[in-house]
Amino acid sequence: MSHRPERRATDPPARRARARRGGAPREDTLDFSLTPEQEAFRARVRAWLQANVPAEWARRVSTVAEVPRPEAYGFLREWQRRLYEAGFVGLTWPREYGGQGLTWVEELILHEELAAAKAPPILNILGVGMAGPTIIAHGTEEQKRRYLRPILSGEEIWCQGYSEPNAGSDLAALQTRAVRDGEYWVVYGQKVWTSLAHIADWMMLLARTDPTLPKHRGLTYFLLDMHAPGITVRPLRQMTGDAEFNEVFFDGVRVHESQILGGLNNGWQVGLTTLMYERLALGFGLQVRLRIALDALVALARRLERDGRPATEDPLVRQELARLWIETECLKFTGARALTRLLRGELPGPEASTGKMIWVAANQRLQELALALQGPYAMLARGSPWAIEDGLWQHSFLRSRANSIEGGTTEVQKNIIGERLLGLPKG
Amino acid sequence: MDFGFSQEQELLRATARKFLESECPSAWVRARMEEPAGTTPEFWARLAEQGWLGLVYPEEYGGSGLGFVDLTVLMEEMGRVVMPGPFFSTVLLGGLAILEAGSAAQKTAWLPRLIAGEARAALAWTEPNARWDAAGITLPARPAADGWVLTGTKLFVLDAHLADVLVVAARTAEGPEPERGVSLFLVPRDTPGLEARLLPTMDQTRKLCEVRLQDVRVPAEALLGPRDGGWAPLARVIDRATVALCAEMCGGAQKVLEMSTEYAKVRVAFGRPIGSYQGVKHKAADMLVEVENAKSLTYYAAWAVDEDSPEVPLAASMAKAYCSDAYRRVAGDGIQIHGGIGFTWEHDLHLYFKRAKSSEFTFGDATYHRERVARLIGL
Numbered sequence: 001m002s003h004r005p006e007r008r009a010t011d012p013p014a015r016r017a018r019a020r021r022g023g024a025p026r027e028d029t030l031d032f033s034l035t036p037e038q039e040a041f042r043a044r045v046r047a048w049l050q051a052n053v054p055a056e057w058a059r060r061v062s063t064v065a066e067v068p069r070p071e072a073y074g075f076l077r078e079w080q081r082r083l084y085e086a087g088f089v090g091l092t093w094p095r096e097y098g099g100q101g102l103t104w105v106e107e108l109i110l111h112e113e114l115a116a117a118k119a120p121p122i123l124n125i126l127g128v129g130m131a132g133p134t135i136i137a138h139g140t141e142e143q144k145r146r147y148l149r150p151i152l153s154g155e156e157i158w159c160q161g162y163s164e165p166n167a168g169s170d171l172a173a174l175q176t177r178a179v180r181d182g183e184y185w186v187v188y189g190q191k192v193w194t195s196l197a198h199i200a201d202w203m204m205l206l207a208r209t210d211p212t213l214p215k216h217r218g219l220t221y222f223l224l225d226m227h228a229p230g231i232t233v234r235p236l237r238q239m240t241g242d243a244e245f246n247e248v249f250f251d252g253v254r255v256h257e258s259q260i261l262g263g264l265n266n267g268w269q270v271g272l273t274t275l276m277y278e279r280l281a282l283g284f285g286l287q288v289r290l291r292i293a294l295d296a297l298v299a300l301a302r303r304l305e306r307d308g309r310p311a312t313e314d315p316l317v318r319q320e321l322a323r324l325w326i327e328t329e330c331l332k333f334t335g336a337r338a339l340t341r342l343l344r345g346e347l348p349g350p351e352a353s354t355g356k357m358i359w360v361a362a363n364q365r366l367q368e369l370a371l372a373l374q375g376p377y378a379m380l381a382r383g384s385p386w387a388i389e390d391g392l393w394q395h396s397f398l399r400s401r402a403n404s405i406e407g408g409t410t411e412v413q414k415n416i417i418g419e420r421l422l423g424l425p426k427g
Numbered sequence: 428m429d430f431g432f433s434q435e436q437e438l439l440r441a442t443a444r445k446f447l448e449s450e451c452p453s454a455w456v457r458a459r460m461e462e463p464a465g466t467t468p469e470f471w472a473r474l475a476e477q478g479w480l481g482l483v484y485p486e487e488y489g490g491s492g493l494g495f496v497d498l499t500v501l502m503e504e505m506g507r508v509v510m511p512g513p514f515f516s517t518v519l520l521g522g523l524a525i526l527e528a529g530s531a532a533q534k535t536a537w538l539p540r541l542i543a544g545e546a547r548a549a550l551a552w553t554e555p556n557a558r559w560d561a562a563g564i565t566l567p568a569r570p571a572a573d574g575w576v577l578t579g580t581k582l583f584v585l586d587a588h589l590a591d592v593l594v595v596a597a598r599t600a601e602g603p604e605p606e607r608g609v610s611l612f613l614v615p616r617d618t619p620g621l622e623a624r625l626l627p628t629m630d631q632t633r634k635l636c637e638v639r640l641q642d643v644r645v646p647a648e649a650l651l652g653p654r655d656g657g658w659a660p661l662a663r664v665i666d667r668a669t670v671a672l673c674a675e676m677c678g679g680a681q682k683v684l685e686m687s688t689e690y691a692k693v694r695v696a697f698g699r700p701i702g703s704y705q706g707v708k709h710k711a712a713d714m715l716v717e718v719e720n721a722k723s724l725t726y727y728a729a730w731a732v733d734e735d736s737p738e739v740p741l742a743a744s745m746a747k748a749y750c751s752d753a754y755r756r757v758a759g760d761g762i763q764i765h766g767g768i769g770f771t772w773e774h775d776l777h778l779y780f781k782r783a784k785s786s787e788f789t790f791g792d793a794t795y796h797r798e799r800v801a802r803l804i805g806l
Contacts, residue, residue, distance in 0.1 A: 322797035333723035414712035424702035
């Protein structure tokens with residue numbers, strides 16, 4: 001019975017395991033450890049952040065939202081410039097366009113350190129997260145040279161002209177028209193929910209250039225100058241009281257054909273690239289904000305009392321904090337799995353689509369708990385002398401309601417998972 | 428950094444899937460549910476032949492010397508087919524305890540036989556007090572001439588009735604710190620005074636026993652690891668077994684998701700496949716999110732075990748807290764998507780649902796592990 005066959009299915013990994021214990025180079029298996037170069041990069045980021053993250057900011061953003069708040073625009077523009085000059089914006093972008101030519105591993109390290117340092121977000125979050133990667137993927141050499149560097153430095157702020165009053169989840173139904181006039185296209189129509197349009201210099205505009213084609217085929221992606229005549233930006237006040245997004249009206253806005261990105265009537269494909277990067281790059285950012293918010297929530301729970309004892313001694317609070325901790329960590333590990341596929345040049349797996357849904361659920365519950373911990377104080381808003389932490393949590397709580405709507409509603413995300421990943425039939 | 432499986436690990440997965448689909452189909456599983464043995468000698472020998480009984484054991488005892496990430500792959504595949512039998516108790520509980528705490532002589536005496544499929548081990552740890560911590564270990568072991576005398580009852584002991592040897596956790600000293608004063612003993616099952624009684628279980632693929640010890644006398648050499656210092660190795664074994672269980676749960680949940688998705692594509696109601704309705708489609712999407720989250724946390728925990736990271740207890744508890752809820756919900760939703768057929772004995776879903784439920788309570792449920800997470804992160 002003790003006879004052991006010569007060949008077993010497990011032989012190859014046995015060799016690998018031996019090699020690993022012997023200190024030989026690792027093969028591609030689950031591995032969270034970093035190379036000496038990557039560790040050095042981490043140390044450099046950490047040292048720079050320690051010296052440069054303003055202490056005042058760290059206090060003010062204890063409940064930070066993931067989208068910059070209007071009162072901080074000036075500060076955040078300056079912050080991005082300094083971050084860029086230190087070489088910490090656009091890590092994965094090619095060097096010739098102002099990037100650092102590094103990998104997504106460095107990008108992940110950077111974001112972990114930003115979270116640990118409670119660093120502010122950058123102002124040009126849509127430019128760096130979406131416009132830039134799309135231009136790198138589809139732009140002409142001239143477009144890359146013109147637009148990429150100012151995106152990274154924050155000199156030129158970008159907004160995204162996708163959603164319309166009658167085209168939200170059903171984006172391809174958009175009606176904004178661009179009509180040819182010689183070398184120019186003339187734009188008529190309206191966008192809505194356009195974050196940062198009121199301070200933006202450029203817009204990623206999706207417009208219909210051929211109404212005779214099926215709805216996904218007649219769209220074109222333009223790089224639109226937001227200072228051009230015929231554009232009216234009207235801020236929309238949100239339930240938080242802030243006006244971070246806008247309505248944008250186009251009344252005969254002229255845009256030159258050289259501003260088309262990725263070819264005429266190819267806008268849907270180009271736009272999908274943007275959305276793919278939105279998931280990935282913004283995903284790192286969301287993870288940072290969630291970690292910062294969770295640390296702040298834990299600190300809040302330590303300070304507050306429930307029924308005469310610290311909230312952290314309440315079993316229900318402990319359960320919920322632990323649950324949030326697990327989900328926040330999970331988001332990181334799931335991100336690492338998605339990143340690995342990217343580094344190996346594989347197609348995104350199912351895990352790539354789950355990040356936003358985990359984040360939404362976790363952040364909304366986190367914000368609910370932050371208010372629950374406050375008891376009746378939860379009712380007090382900023383300006384009240386009794387408000388806890390000057391009502392910052394009340395603001396972030398209200399803001400979190402948008403999470404399951406913006407960037408693809410939770411319902412659309414579930415349709416995508418159901419249809420594209422699981423292969424279920426369309427309704 | 429690389430957080431995917433290697434080609435060798437994918438090969439192991441393919442081999443295991445093929446083997447288990449052919450050797451462990453549901454008809455075979457159902458037959459084993461009806462019998463105390465939970466497996467067959469032929470099947471057990473095949474597991475040994477594949478090298479799977481010794482996958483994570485050092486080569487000096489006949490093992491393959493692989494890690495928990497490799498094991499994760501295998502456990503996922505075993506979970507996919509709801510594999511019954513004493514694999515878990517022998518390889519991940521009794522055997523690991525001997526590896527973790529045993530002397531050279533004890534390891535040499537038992538491990539090669541366990542790995543070759545010639546003997547089986549179990550871990551008698553929990554008691555009727557149903558606690559998972561050190562304070563739960565109250566069964567006294569008293570020094571006697573040339574050894575020890577153990578008396579008391581162990582409960583929820585996996586596969587004790589099939590084991591050749593039991594690792595019994597007993598209390599050898601009382602004190603303010605329950606972690607001090609736990610000792611482990613190697614007790615052959617045929618030792619006079621030891622009785623393992625098989626209990627009816629909801630999940631018939633898992634055989635649980637009550638183990639009664641009435642003045643069981645063991646020699647001094649039966650002590651496994653340091654006197655009064657048995658909790659530390661035991662806790663390490665439990666954390667590792669927990670990670671392995673999580674991997675098995677991930678595999679089961681993944682299979683339920685696949686079964687439910689396939690069914691939703693072909694089952695027609697009101698003239699359309701039910702998967703085209705958002706009520707079903709969104710449920711399936713939620714299941715996928717839970718399965719992928721469960722995998723992410725489990726893979727991290729397996730990596731932490733292989734690195735011997737101080738984060739193992741935290742990583743294991745994060746994974747078990749999540750998997751406990753996720754597998755139960757996924758299995759429940761799977762039944763819901765299948766409708767009436769999913770509630771029948773004939774359909775395999777109940778095997779998964781019951782395994783999910785029994786796994787949920789094995790090594791502590793989600794609430795227990797979330798509280799442990801809270802403590803470990805300093806709350």
